[in-house]
Amino acid sequence: MGFSTIHLSEDGWSVDILDQTLLPHEFKTVRLTTMAEAAVSIRDMLVRGAPLIGATAAYGMALAMRQDPSDANLQDAYDRLLETRPTAVNLRWALDDMKAVLKNCAEADRESAAYDRAAHVVLEDNSICFGIGEHGLKLIRDIYQKKGGNAPVNILTHCNAGALATCGLGTATAPIYLAKIDHIPVHVWVDETRPRNQGAALTAWELGRSGIEHSLITDNTGGHLMQHGMVDMCIVGTDRTTASGDVCNKIGTYLKALAAHDNGVPFYVALPSTTIDWTVNDGVKEIPIEERAGEEVTQVRGLTADGTIQTVTVPPVTTCAANYAFDVTPARLVTGLITERGVAPATRDGLKSMFPEQA
Numbered sequence: 001m002g003f004s005t006i007h008l009s010e011d012g013w014s015v016d017i018l019d020q021t022l023l024p025h026e027f028k029t030v031r032l033t034t035m036a037e038a039a040v041s042i043r044d045m046l047v048r049g050a051p052l053i054g055a056t057a058a059y060g061m062a063l064a065m066r067q068d069p070s071d072a073n074l075q076d077a078y079d080r081l082l083e084t085r086p087t088a089v090n091l092r093w094a095l096d097d098m099k100a101v102l103k104n105c106a107e108a109d110r111e112s113a114a115y116d117r118a119a120h121v122v123l124e125d126n127s128i129c130f131g132i133g134e135h136g137l138k139l140i141r142d143i144y145q146k147k148g149g150n151a152p153v154n155i156l157t158h159c160n161a162g163a164l165a166t167c168g169l170g171t172a173t174a175p176i177y178l179a180k181i182d183h184i185p186v187h188v189w190v191d192e193t194r195p196r197n198q199g200a201a202l203t204a205w206e207l208g209r210s211g212i213e214h215s216l217i218t219d220n221t222g223g224h225l226m227q228h229g230m231v232d233m234c235i236v237g238t239d240r241t242t243a244s245g246d247v248c249n250k251i252g253t254y255l256k257a258l259a260a261h262d263n264g265v266p267f268y269v270a271l272p273s274t275t276i277d278w279t280v281n282d283g284v285k286e287i288p289i290e291e292r293a294g295e296e297v298t299q300v301r302g303l304t305a306d307g308t309i310q311t312v313t314v315p316p317v318t319t320c321a322a323n324y325a326f327d328v329t330p331a332r333l334v335t336g337l338i339t340e341r342g343v344a345p346a347t348r349d350g351l352k353s354m355f356p357e358q359a
């Protein structure tokens, strides 16, 4: 991709992350040297996206073990990293994975074991992204051929479930990148994704770098495009998918799924297995929805005509805003779940057949 979202620095222990709050106008890395810094980078969304949050938390545990490998610090690091963001289940999954490995290690071995396991989390995500790409590519190819093999496939995506959200090709974007390699023409409708504009600031940036044709649209445009046959499929990411196939993703995803269902547009979710929460069934009732600061809604950051970065307030300064960061799309609105092992129906049986070891 030409950039790394997270990697071990040359000193072999500190961790460099791409500060995504500065994109697309500034490209800067931040060096994490403590667990606390890793926690802040997740909470303040310097890193974001379920898989990348998990990977950053894993390295946060490694930084903690380097500082103090005691049982008490292991638990403290687990708790403080877990509380950074409540919705993406990869955070809990990665922390549980690290804790399971570390608690059985002698204190003297915990630092090296933690760094090894964190590196494994990164490599596994990279592999999962590629698997999602391969299975999603088949769907894109099918649509391309049904259109006669000479017109671009128009794909709508929401937020950023791209390389920037992961340690690899992305989840929703992986099939798109592989289609480019396979010379299948694709055009992506990029939802700007208010309030933090992950689509406008992140997806547009990464697709542009990769030479993928795309058009930025407001979050309210997708339904109109679907009514006029301008969307061949939707592919979105997920932060937590329940055992029965309900999909929690960036706020606004549910509305896109409703429009897709109403217009007969296939609605796919790119789902790494690390984002499945096998402990919950009803997404609307059971998944905690993060509420973030109202300033993310009332303020916008961008590039001025003279090339400076500024933040402005749009509504009256006295206006208060509600800022729900995610919503839940019921499984009935999902055409299929693109996992690293294949495309599964958005049902309990569909997921169990794909991941029988979880049954």
Ligand SMILES: CSC[C@H]1O[C@H](OP(=O)(O)O)[C@H](O)[C@@H]1O
Pocket: 048, 049, 050, 051, 158, 159, 160, 161, 162, 165, 166, 170, 171, 172, 198, 236, 237, 238, 239, 249, 250, 251, 325
């Ligand atoms: C591949 S997970 C991407 C997922 O994460 C985003 O949320 P956030 O930017 O707040 O971390 C969004 O829901 C994406 O679909």
